[in-house]
Amino acid sequence: MADHTINQRVSNLRTLRPRKHELEFFIADEVELSSFRDEMASMEHPFFALKGGDTKIRKYTNGNVTVIVKPTADGLATVFDKDVWIYSISKLQEAMNNHQEISRTVCFTPYDFFVTTNRTISGRTYQELEKALDRLKGTTIKTNIVYSEEKQESIGFGLIDSWRIIEDKKGKLDVGMVEITLPDWLYQALHKKKMLKISQDYFRIRKAIDRRLYEIARKHCGNQGEFTISLEKLHLKTGSTALLKMFRHNIKQLAKANDLPDYSIRYDVKADMVIFNNRNLTPEQEDKKQQREKGKREIYKLKNSLASKRGGK
DSSP: OHHHHHHHHHHHHHTOOOOOOSOOEEEEOEEEEGGGTEEEETTTSOOSBSSTTOOOOEEEEETTEEEEEEOBTTBOOBTTTHHHHHHHHHHHHHHHHTTOOOOSEEEEOHHHHHHHTTOOOSHHHHHHHHHHHHHHHHOEEEEEEEOSSSOEEEEEEESOSEEEEEEEEETTEEEEEEEEEOOHHHHHHHHTTOEEEEOTTGGGOOOHHHHHHHHHHHHHTTTSSEEEEEHHHHHHHHTOOSOHHHHHHHHHHHHHHOOOSSEEEEEETTTTEEEEEETTOOHHHHHHHHHHHHHHHHHHHHHHHHHHHHHHO
């Protein structure tokens, strides 16, 4: 009877619609390689693939600094694998807020992870979690730290240091525990408060590309009113492997649906630009936004006027 009741409760939980959670979610903004006196903007570079099985080595160059992201044989860790990161960081942040001691090793039940990140609960989901942990452990990042013209160092690191799953079968239910150890550079970012709070609706975003676009909006638009970026540059920032014309089509479709949490998105056809706007501005922030936009318009008019006068001469 007890087993039947438990099984019935689990069955009911599987059919529930997405629900809200008290846990606040955070994502790494800038991560500091403290021993190497350098910082990397983790949301600037697409460390995570938008689809499974992506085995392409990614290389990003900014000045004399290069970042190389290497996959495992099964591919790069995906945007959905990143949920493990977000969940773990958020659990640690919650503990810190409650003045509890924390460490780089985080323990949680698969069930709590699945429910919190809006996943269905099935045998396949458990298998996918193990594959995700493999990809997170196997995906590596290599970068060079430049001290001067004469001296630089190279450093390589993973997205997580280690993982294990402890299984304990009781009747027909699998009661397990996941244990992962975060890399020190990510753990230090948490302590140095280099985190950005994200919407609780993040895990309700179904498409990987839309999740990545939300991250970019959160990073660059943040609490400001607006962020504008060329479509071509946005394409690079997302890490999308789609052709530019297909990416443009996807942006147009998202702009029509306009259902990203916190931010609206518009596509300017003439300029081939994408504009993100914060939906949650306070009246004071909205007023400041209007003042900034007015200032930009006045500067634009002044530049045109000067250009016209020079042309007249």
